[in-house]
Amino acid sequence: MKRAKVGGNLNDLKRRALREVNKQPMEEEGGTLSQEEVRRIIHDLRTHEIELRMQNDELLRTQEKLVEERNQFSDLYDFAPVGYLALDAKGVIQKTNHAGAALLQAFRSTCLGKPFSAYVSRDSVETFFLHLRQTFESDTVQQCEIKLKNRGEGLVYVLVESVCWPQDGNERVCRTALIDLTALKPAEEIRFANERLVLAISDQEAVESQLRRNLSELSLSNDELEQFAYVASHDLREPLRNISTSLSILEKRYKPRLDDDANRLVGYAIQSAATMTALIDDLLQYALSGAAVLQLEEVDCAALLDSIPALLRKTIKETGAVITRGPLPTITADRGQLARVFQNLIHNASKFSGDSPRIHVSARKQDAEWRFAVTDNGRGITPENRESIFALFKRVDQRENSGTGMGLAIAKKFVDRHGGKIWVESEIGEGSTFYFTIPVTVLPRDQ
Numbered sequence: 187m188k189r190a191k192v193g194g195n196l197n198d199l200k201r202r203a204l205r206e207v208n209k210q211p212m213e214e215e216g217g218t219l220s221q222e223e224v225r226r227i228i229h230d231l232r233t234h235e236i237e238l239r240m241q242n243d244e245l246l247r248t249q250e251k252l253v254e255e256r257n258q259f260s261d262l263y264d265f266a267p268v269g270y271l272a273l274d275a276k277g278v279i280q281k282t283n284h285a286g287a288a289l290l291q292a293f294r295s296t297c298l299g300k301p302f303s304a305y306v307s308r309d310s311v312e313t314f315f316l317h318l319r320q321t322f323e324s325d326t327v328q329q330c331e332i333k334l335k336n337r338g339e340g341l342v343y344v345l346v347e348s349v350c351w352p353q354d355g356n357e358r359v360c361r362t363a364l365i366d367l368t369a370l371k372p373a374e375e376i377r378f379a380n381e382r383l384v385l386a387i388s389d390q391e392a393v394e395s396q397l398r399r400n401l402s403e404l405s406l407s408n409d410e411l412e413q414f415a416y417v418a419s420h421d422l423r424e425p426l427r428n429i430s431t432s433l434s435i436l437e438k439r440y441k442p443r444l445d446d447d448a449n450r451l452v453g454y455a456i457q458s459a460a461t462m463t464a465l466i467d468d469l470l471q472y473a474l475s476g477a478a479v480l481q482l483e484e485v486d487c488a489a490l491l492d493s494i495p496a497l498l499r500k501t502i503k504e505t506g507a508v509i510t511r512g513p514l515p516t517i518t519a520d521r522g523q524l525a526r527v528f529q530n531l532i533h534n535a536s537k538f539s540g541d542s543p544r545i546h547v548s549a550r551k552q553d554a555e556w557r558f559a560v561t562d563n564g565r566g567i568t569p570e571n572r573e574s575i576f577a578l579f580k581r582v583d584q585r586e587n588s589g590t591g592m593g594l595a596i597a598k599k600f601v602d603r604h605g606g607k608i609w610v611e612s613e614i615g616e617g618s619t620f621y622f623t624i625p626v627t628v629l630p631r632d633q
């Protein structure tokens with residue numbers, strides 16, 4: 187900004203006044219002036235001249251004072267530590283001091299006439315325009331915090347305070363102060379982050395304690411369920427055995443004396459009692475497997491598998507299934523549970539493989555686990571059923587009454603207890619392969 191100088195030259199003024207006087211020569215109506223009159227006029231003129239001179243001196247002093255004050259204000263404006271800007275209603279910069287330009291990281295000359303928003307970080311532009319609108323719509327000071335673009339590292343945080351000012355004519359401008367908050371920001375952010383962290387931790391603690399409560403309730407209800415299943419299946423076994431025995435005796439002794447209809451009904455009853463026995467056995471097994479501690483031992487899987495056909499004699503005879511195997515390892519596992527996994531998978535493979543089931547069992551070591559595969563040439567399993575069949579009582583076709591719907595759930599539970607996984611891959615009409623893994627070093631869950 188140009189500094190003002192005291193202007194106005196007294197002699198110049200005098201010269202101009204003389205010029206005016208000379209244009210109108212002094213003439214008095216009615217003749218020439220007396221000496222006395224001339225002396226008086228000259229005296230008056232001198233007095234006026236002195237008066238004028240004094241007034242002029244006074245004016246000059248006032249003007250000097252004004253200029254001095256204006257320069258002081260200008261210094262104050264230019265070198266104030268806070269950024270001061272004048273913006274029009276569109277946010278175009280009309281004026282700025284050094285601190286304002288420094289905060290915008292621009293030269294004063296280059297930022298004049300440019301939109302202020304060009305210096306605002308993208309995520310603060312909306313806040314700035316809202317602030318500008320509010321400032322022009324009100325008479326009070328408006329405030330907001332925004333981020334400015336920074337050519338160096340990090341961001342420049344500023345507090346913006348604006349007030350709208352009437353200007354000459356109708357156009358209004360707003361005076362805007364920019365206060366640098368950058369130095370305060372990291373501390374403030376750390377405080378916010380800390381508060382958020384404390385909140386998150388207390389949330390997490392609440393969730394964890396709820397989880398713990400749920401878990402203990404779950405394990406309680408699991409225990410109760412297992413106990414109930416055990417008691418129910420155990421207690422049901424005895425009367426069921428009596429029913430089965432009585433039905434067999436009934437069939438044997440009275441068959442010739444009963445008509446066909448009665449014999450068919452006895453046959454259904456015997457069949458249902460057998461299904462119920464299987465169901466109760468499975469249920470008991472399932473219930474017990476959760477609580478029982480794994481009996482880990484060295485298990486020769488080849489020998490174990492060779493003993494399975496004897497256990498499945500009836501099914502194998504009915505279906506004509508042919509079982510083959512590749513070389514199988516000796517592993518550490520619970521023999522009873524491992525046998526049950528193979529038995530259930532081979533039983534299913536025989537049941538769901540049509541006329542001439544071909545079943546092959548193989549094993550492969552993969553990293554730190556053994557992966558077993560039981561492959562059949564059966565009907566296959568649709569993709570939507572490949573996971574759900576491992577749930578309790580889940581059958582693909584509920585009309586099938588040859589099983590209990592528990593075989594795969596039991597197999598899964600036993601594999602889980604060894605720390606392994608079980609899944610199926612299948613082609614509809616081509617067959618299925620059930621895979622399960624047993625870690626080389628068993629670290630059973632819940633032991």
Ligand code: ADP
Pocket residue numbers: 530534535538539562564565566567575580581582583586588589590591592593594595618
């Ligand atoms: P269950 O055999 O007693 O019905 P599972 O739990 O052993 O019960 O099997 C659940 C269902 O999975 C079976 O009802 C059957 O629909 C399907 N399934 C199991 N194994 C096979 C297989 N090898 N091929 C085709 N479907 C199978």
